[in-house]
Amino acid sequence: MDVLAEATKRRQAGHAVISMAVGQPSHPTPKAALEAANAALGHGRIGYTDALGTSALRHTLAGHYRKRHGVEIDPVRIAITTGSSAGFNLAFLTLFDAGDSVAIARPGYPAYRNILAALGLDVVEVPVTAETHFTLTPESLEAAQAASGKRLKGVLLASPANPTGTVTGREGLKALADYCAANSIAFISDEIYHGLTFVGEETSALELTDEAIVINSFSKYYCMTGWRIGWMVLPERLARPIERVAQSLYISPPELSQIAALAALDAEVELDVYKESYRRNRDFLARRLPEIGLPLASPMDGAFYAYVDVSRFTNDSMVFAKRMLAEINVAATPGLDFDPLEGHRAMRFSYAGSNAEIEEAVERIAGWLK
Numbered sequence: 626m627d628v629l630a631e632a633t634k635r636r637q638a639g640h641a642v643i644s645m646a647v648g649q650p651s652h653p654t655p656k657a658a659l660e661a662a663n664a665a666l667g668h669g670r671i672g673y674t675d676a677l678g679t680s681a682l683r684h685t686l687a688g689h690y691r692k693r694h695g696v697e698i699d700p701v702r703i704a705i706t707t708g709s710s711a712g713f714n715l716a717f718l719t720l721f722d723a724g725d726s727v728a729i730a731r732p733g734y735p736a737y738r739n740i741l742a743a744l745g746l747d748v749v750e751v752p753v754t755a756e757t758h759f760t761l762t763p764e765s766l767e768a769a770q771a772a773s774g775k776r777l778k779g780v781l782l783a784s785p786a787n788p789t790g791t792v793t794g795r796e797g798l799k800a801l802a803d804y805c806a807a808n809s810i811a812f813i814s815d816e817i818y819h820g821l822t823f824v825g826e827e828t829s830a831l832e833l834t835d836e837a838i839v840i841n842s843f844s845k846y847y848c849m850t851g852w853r854i855g856w857m858v859l860p861e862r863l864a865r866p867i868e869r870v871a872q873s874l875y876i877s878p879p880e881l882s883q884i885a886a887l888a889a890l891d892a893e894v895e896l897d898v899y900k901e902s903y904r905r906n907r908d909f910l911a912r913r914l915p916e917i918g919l920p921l922a923s924p925m926d927g928a929f930y931a932y933v934d935v936s937r938f939t940n941d942s943m944v945f946a947k948r949m950l951a952e953i954n955v956a957a958t959p960g961l962d963f964d965p966l967e968g969h970r971a972m973r974f975s976y977a978g979s980n981a982e983i984e985e986a987v988e989r990i991a992g993w994l995k
């Protein structure tokens with residue numbers, strides 16, 4: 626956030642800042658979603674909806690799982706949320722008690738750690754490395770439990786993952802789901818980067834088990850970060866408890882955003898064009914970053930991030946990020962955000978921007994590193 630604030634300040638002062646710091650698409654909300662929202666605004670009344678969201682959106686999402694993943698989901702198992710961020714709060718509050726241990730990957734999305742800690746939960750950060758194909762495994766979870774001396778109550782995995790870009794395949798996901806079921810551990814699958822898989826298969830945990838808590842969002846593939854709208858798919862027995870907590874915390878997800886999201890689910894043709902532009906950025910970065918001395922620290926198979934090793938140039942990614950911004954007006958995120966132990970040697974570059982911007986940023990970095 627410090628880098629972002631500085632980038633905004635520099636941009637306002639007239640510098641040509643390119644931001645590869647934020648995990649959000651530079652593309653607009655799909656046309657059909659904007660039209661649906663405009664029409665709704667014309668009617669004038671935007672109100673509360675049911676706490677778990679509109680029946681239209683819940684039914685249409687059930688259809689999305691039938692079409693994309695070949696699974697039948699009863700719409701009563703679907704909860705619409707205020708972004709996936711609200712989904713995490715709801716899941717953690719409903720599933721866990723203070724002091725419970727929950728495992729996440731390191732490096733991983735920093736808000737997991739922060740929300741869990743804020744709720745008084747023990748965060749067990751499990752390192753993901755080349756040895757574990759940059760994902761969690763039953764063995765790495767066992768080792769983490771042995772080291773902490775406490776049994777896990779929950780495991781949270783994102784696939785595709787932020788910042789590593791790891792796509793956990795069907796077998797890996799199944800091994801985790803089975804391990805969690807056998808050990809009475811809640812398995813939370815963050816599928817927010819679904820739709821943005823470039824290498825390998827994109828499996829939903831729902832294809833493997835009815836017990837997973839799946840969290841998803843319209844922020845990334847659907848280009849709707851600012852609409853703050855997401856969803857969860859729950860085991861049926863959790864729908865009512867989640868509804869009670871959701872009603873108290875949020876009353877309902879925003880109605881206008883639900884109307885727009887419903888239309889966005891039909892916008893695949895438009896959105897797949899954007900996905901192709903990320904793919905071009907990805908292929909360019911996969912070739913160019915190692916050439917300029919920034920080897921990839923993880924696979925880049927999905928999402929829109931390149932996580933690179935900067936240890937040839939620095940042992941302090943925060944200083945690296947600040948200098949890069951001050952000297953060549955390129956903003957990116959220090960690895961320390963994602964990995965408090967080893968992130969001083971890494972940086973994350975988001976490639977959700979335009980092709981021209983990404984190429985210009987890399988050429989600036991190449992000249993600077995020389």
Ligand SMILES: Cc1ncc(COP(=O)(O)O)c(C=O)c1O
Binds near residue numbers: 708711
């Ligand atoms: C892995 C992951 N999960 C969840 C989120 C939160 O997204 P939102 O609340 O916009 O749905 C992000 C945002 O960057 C993310 O990277």
